[in-house]
Amino acid sequence: MFAYVIRRALYAIPILIGVNLITFALFFVVNTPDDMARMHLGMKRVTADAIEKWKAERGYDRPLLYNRQADGAERVTATIFFDKSVRLFAFEFGSSDAGRDIGQDISQRMWPSLAIALPTFLIGLLVYISFAMLLAFFRGTYLDISGVALCVILMSISGLFYIIAGQYVFSKLLHLVPVSGYEPGWLAWRFVLLPVAIGVFAGIGSSSRWYRTIFLEEINRDYVRTARAKGLPEGRLLFRHVLKNAMVPILTGVVVVLPTLFMGSLIMESFFAIPGLGSYTIEAIQKQDFAIVRAMVFLGSALYILGLLLTDLSYTLVDPRIRLS
């Protein structure tokens, strides 16, 4: 397994270089270093000289990918791409174009994001699987049909609607929780309650339907029929056998998102004023802060690759037939 992990880690390198290159190309197709300087220096009274100085200080006065005026290896190394990309592979994110340390910003903002994402993920998983199991148990009955219809209705409604309606009903009308805000530490629970509840509720429709499909497929297998014929209670059958055997497709969707949980949710964090990472990348794109954009895209890609690797590893835990080689 160790060799497998090493091999997958090595595969990640060309992928990350590719992602970095694409990010770089996309960013600089839309923004030139001059645009970035103008954005950072403000809209009023910006002189051409100030723009040149800003670029020179941050290394944006170099060619993008290939430096014709340099010699030897510097043709490649004395470029914006090389200068801004290499250190990422050591997870050194450096400073944003506004001068802030990106690593420190990430370490500060990831906790509030986790405070929302982790409970939403765990409670959601419990609720979706339980609800899907319930529908599978009553398959074909009016309960199943109404449940599926409810799921379709729930998944047809925009997530934004749940947020606005949730804030309106529980904060504005019933005065039960704060509309928005955040406090660090345990005091966060009052602010996390509503976004978590909304996050879980908003996901019921799509997730429960997905899990129901998985369970229904599993429930029709021979071993289930055999267990039932042996007189195993239906509840025990579902939770002890069906759930365990349905774990591979469940893990495929679940484990991959685990490492990216701290990256946060843009809309949820915006509406509930949660100081997380959800808006960090979007703000950076709006402010044309390439240093943050490349760092976050790189980090997101690395975490996604890690998630995929963990998913593969988790298969071996739930299905002894699977061997990684």
Added chain:
Amino acid sequence: MSALQPLFRHPNLLVGWILLILTGLSVGACSDQAWNSPYPPDQAGQNILYSSFAERPKHLDPAQSYSSNEVVFTGQIYEPPLQYHFLKRPYQLEPATVTTMPVPYYLDDQGQRLSDNASADEIAYSVYDIEIQPGIHYQPHPAFAKDEQGQFLYHALSEQDLESVKTLSDFRENGSRELVAEDYALQIKRLAHPRLHSPIFGLMSDYIVGLSDYAATLKQVFEHNSEGASAAASVDLRDYPLAGVEVLDRYRYRVRIRGKYPQFLYWLAMPFFAPVPWEADVFYSQPGMKERNISLDWYPLGTGPYMLTVNNPNRQMVMERNPNFHGERYPQAGESGDAGQGYLDDAGRQLPMIDKVIYSLEKEAIPTWNKFLQGYYDASGVSSDSFDQAIQVASGGDISLTPELKAKGIHLNTVVSTSISYIGFNMLDPVVGGDSEPARLLRRAISIAMDYEEYISVFANGRGIPAQSPLPPGIFGHVEGRQGINTFVYDWTPHGPQRKPIAEARRLLAQAGYPDGRDIKTGKPLVLYFDTSGVGPDDSARLDWIRKQFVKLDIQLQVRNTDYNRFQDKMLKGTAQIFQWGWNADYPDAENFLFLLYAKNAKVEHSGENAANYSNAEFDRLFEQMKNMENGAQRQQVIDRMVEILRHDAPWVFGFHPKQFVLFHDWYHNAKSNLMANNTLKYRRIEPALREQQREAWNHPVVWPLGLIILMLIAAVIPAVIAYRRHENQQALEH
């Protein structure tokens, strides 16, 4: 579901849990603080003002801070020499930290003193001797902390010393010292700092003697410093003299300006000219500080009434009363009507009147609005989402609050802002630009067709007034009433100015050589191009409206929509044809608006703020004359002529001056809007007891719907439980 199984087996357990939750909620309902309060209980009843911000301020260093969302903070922390009188209108400067208002004296190019009424042509230099008040101290700050031997504690920190430091508050010791004239001089030097990129460096280097040479010197120093960025940043600017700034003694300094520039006094009321102690530069430039995001840009250091104690712009920024503030009293006099509105109730009281201000990050308008209605914010603007909920417009156009808001004791303040939104014609364009009569007539026709009264009503909820010239109300030079209308676009009626009929615009268009929107020479339809960077859904409606205004003249308008970067490029290269732009005044002077049309500020040639690239020799001559004049009848005459030239040439469609709406609660006092001053926080007052009472009344938790929801859930689950039990008890075969 496995966790729920015991509940299904034992319904009593389920009911028990529900009762427990409901009991918990009921007990909570009896506690003092409202459940939906976003603030900790220990803040209840305290003299704290609550406000919000939507975007993190980019700069808090006074050499860089310029945007309105930045001066909200820097204005309260830093004290420039001058400030605007809080109540008096027209806006009036008064001493802030200086003993008396600085009065310049003039020198000729030989350095000989001239009389006070010397003409601008004779004046080579204006000299401002500025004397500050003694006894002003800085806020407590670790940069000033000293040990028993009088050595600075934190001026030579090693990486080991900084190991446990994450924020400024991790430095245990603080100190302070008296404000001296040298601190003001240092800040003027910082405007030329090559790493700070002060936005006013370009402008000030035209005026402050030696500033551009000083920047060149500093650049050389930094370039020759081989030890890298942090070493370069620690260069002590006191070692490098600036020709135009001289420290005369502990409390006096002198600034020498090229020529006559009366507007310099306005700049002296902005944070750009606030003092920065040398200790701050030394402290923040130490190795390891930047890596910890500890910089003057993040942790400002001033002598003002407030100091920034928490700077987490992802969540909250907190300003607290500066214990070392030198003290100031609420003004004793204002303009007529102020007493009646209660603005003089606090006359003579010690400032500031609020202990602490908490700004919370709110990115979305809806939660911000809801929290204002719940009493968790003390004042609010009116976003378009909440306009109908807050404001009602009578058939006559009168604006008032809705009964719901009135019942809550909310008040409304409106003021026309000192800004303008306009449509500009690129005067370098061969069709709409230039000084030819046809082009001028075409621009005037378009000016008539652009129905800004409708625009304000549709897109600004009536929050604005159509502009008759570049000068908004409240700026010297603006003329009200019949005398002040743009007679090329409006007729005067007993009801006020009336936009000329579209037939008049069509007549002008025909005269311009485009009858019915067709080029008389070629017979082809006239196609014009509107360059914009608006890409959102709101922009789409706005662009449709603009297109329709041109259709009134049978002109086809092609909208060239692009991102902001490309738009900026077009403007810089002069390839845009018609565009929408705006300007917000830096200071209340006609020069700050009319310079937007001065040829030497043309965008293409000089990268200036004259986006229309307008050039008119007479206008330029008058501008040079007007900018050095004192406000008075003579200056008004010159401004009138300049405005008339602009109306005649029509390089802009004078759009509108936006109106600001501010809502505030009953417990919030001295809410008078001052569009020029950025240090108004110290004048505000709140009644925390009344606020607490109102919050409690408005936010009593309503628990019963929760119980109802739980009961409904139970009702939905019961059939499932019954079916489950029946299924489990079912026999395989029935005999």
